[in-house]
Amino acid sequence: MNRKQFTLVAAGIALAFGTAGTSAWAQKKYDPGADDKEIKIGAIHPYSGPASAYGAIGKAIGAYFAKVNDDGGINGRKIKYFPLDDGYNPAKTVEMTRKLVEEEETLVVFNPLGTPSNTAIQKYLNQKKVPQLFVATGATKWGNPKDNPWTMGWQPAYQSEAKIFAAHILDTKPGAKIAVLYQNDDYGKDYLKGFEDGLGDKAKTMIVSKISYEVTDPTVDSQMLSLKASGADTFFNITTPKFAALAIKKAAEIGWKPTHYLNSVSASVGSVLTPAGVDNAVGIYTASYLKDPTDPQFQKGKEWDDWLAWMKKYQPSADIKDVNNVYGYTVAQGLVQVLKQAGDNLTRENVMKQAANLDITLPMLLPGVNVKTAPDDFYPIEREMLARFDGKTWQLQGKVYGR
């Protein structure tokens, strides 16, 4: 049935059913990027350049949309996916965003990756009133519906995660003397603020020492010595991978054995804990919210089977161990839920309204972690589970923290 015939039939039905019919049709509303047959979704990821490992996310999203389309689409509409490459260069992100909005006319700009890239396009998208939906960065500034009602985050923000560590410390060791090492930039300060907010009134007495380092510093040796000298028995390590490895190694060398909390930014076993020496890393805590595809405890059940079947059918050449595939799968499911809720009212305004009205769980999120938003809460995932390193892998601790 082509569109003209469809309209004719629709008009016939509407006439036959009288007023009931017309009011039902009146509800169909579209903005650029959506019609009776398809919904255009634009996305920007680095397929080239220094961060091209994250390109896997963009491909996984496309593969998930392919599955949704094969299953009949969303409310009868197929998703048309426009994946673009910005090479992790903010100037290119601007160009690609404008291509999506002005040329391809997509309904949303979905999951653009990187804090600088998203900073570069935020003003433009909010001026144009185009959703900048579920951005792939942990900065806390994306959840600010008052100033930027068209921008929404996705994964736990740095501050949310820091609050989870604070809650765990208050739970398990209320008398802790805490030392903090943080990177002296927006990312480090973001974490530190969340941590202090999480400890609340006790922050002043519990944190006995906080020392920063510069990205340009060769080592953090002197910082580690001062932190040890403060007499702290708990250590919050807000560092990027290279410095995380240096800090873990130095702590072992100087014989400092505090309860060690490591931000999830540096939770990679391969690139942080192994170079630091896995023996030195035993007992460190971090936080996570996605199921690790290499963790045997998740490799069973319907959720795993669905995931595996999708990977095999739609991403046969992708690395099954790569957590970026889990991320892409999950964030795409989040968007599909938003579009389902939007029904026939596919305006950009309604997409944001539905995105701010979520309360769901997704199959590859850790048990107990949910996606929950509200008109004044633009932080979809805020819960995480603590994990402890046993010398080989991260062992989840079971209890879920966060709002």
Next chain:
Amino acid sequence: MNSPQRLRSPWVWVGLVALAAALLVLPFLVKNYRVFQFNLVLVYAVAVLGLNILTGFNGQISLGHGAFYAIGGYAAAILMDRAGMPFWATLPIAGALCFGLGFLMGFPALRLGGHYLALATLALALAVPQLLKYKAIEQWTGGVQGIVLSKPEPPFTFRLFGQALNSDRWLYFVTLLVAALMFWLAWNLLRGRVGRALIAIRDHPIAASAMGIDLPIFKSMTFGVSAAFTGVAGALGAVVVAFVSPDSYSSFLSITILVGVVIGGLASIPGAIFGAIFIQFVPNIADEISKSAPWAIYGVFLIFFMYAMPTGVMGVLRTLWMRWRPGTARASS
């Protein structure tokens, strides 16, 4: 050479007027996003021209011009963001600043030749994005987050073919004017005594100094002028994109500009435009062909261009002109 004759011919003037008219109407025929891309082409053309003065005409290889592009961009951004200057006023300042820095960079260039100079300038390209994150200047540079700028609004507005003169189209005319000015400057500089001196230094430095050309001054000045062109381009680029951050100016940018020079044609002024078109559009085409290996596709394009046009786009055009211009046809018949 029959170039004076060619310039006097009325057809050349008709062609030039038609070209100018087309350039003026162009932004009203396409969507905003395309206008934005044309702006970037013009910006890159000025940057490529800057490097071409140094590499094409003077024979000094620089792998660090991305650094001058970045400095120009940051100079414009900081002056607009912190000092509230209008964007056009930042362009000459960015140019002057880069001239100074380029001139200083030119001194080591006197002792370093060929590959050694390339490596020294590469160091500059590698260092600048990191230095921009340095804490002591973070209050101006915005650190890793960069600076978000506002696009300049047009001072007046009108509609043509149903499309309004908005900030992108306004910037197009500004960029076009600046680019035209820079090309005119380069033309005047390089088609005369100075240009001949630069080429002489490139081809035979000893003979050049024997002819009385002051090598140190000429080489340093060339470096400065070249950096100034690229700095102005960087400042314009920052205004067009309305955002600067260290990640915008990775060391790969320097290579990209050099690619533009070689693709367009070494020691060719109009070649810079073709080089700019290449570096703006070919990565987008590569991305559309393959998501898995866009840079491999880009590489294929590059190899194809180098194989098909070893002297750049302008080199091929020049060969075609020599072969088919009316004069030769008559001479051979």
